[in-house]
Amino acid sequence: MTIAAPTAETRWRCTLCGNLTRFDVTRSSRVIDFVHFDLSGDSKVEETQVLAETVESVRCRWCNAVDQVELVARPGAEESADGGSEQG
Numbered sequence: 001m002t003i004a005a006p007t008a009e010t011r012w013r014c015t016l017c018g019n020l021t022r023f024d025v026t027r028s029s030r031v032i033d034f035v036h037f038d039l040s041g042d043s044k045v046e047e048t049q050v051l052a053e054t055v056e057s058v059r060c061r062w063c064n065a066v067d068q069v070e071l072v073a074r075p076g077a078e079e080s081a082d083g084g085s086e087q088g
């Protein structure tokens with residue numbers, strides 16, 4: 001099953017318990033690391049370029065349901081045009 005990644009307008013929501021905030025995400029990615037060695041041989045990744053990234057599974061931290069997330073609109077995403085007053 002492919003999980004859609006959240007976007008600027010959407011976020012994940014667990015369909016079982018309603019969790020919106022805490023998930024364990026298993027993902028695979030293909031990246032280019034810029035590895036910088038110092039003279040003693042210690043290395044540090046100074047820059048990472050992501051070539052491809054796939055979310056393989058998402059587990060809810062509250063109820064442990066796996067791949068039971070749906071995309072829902074973020075608060076304010078629909079009304080951002082006229083900027084209504086928001087509480088909280």
Ligand SMILES: [Zn+2]
Nearest residue numbers: 014017060063
């Ligand atoms: Zn849940």
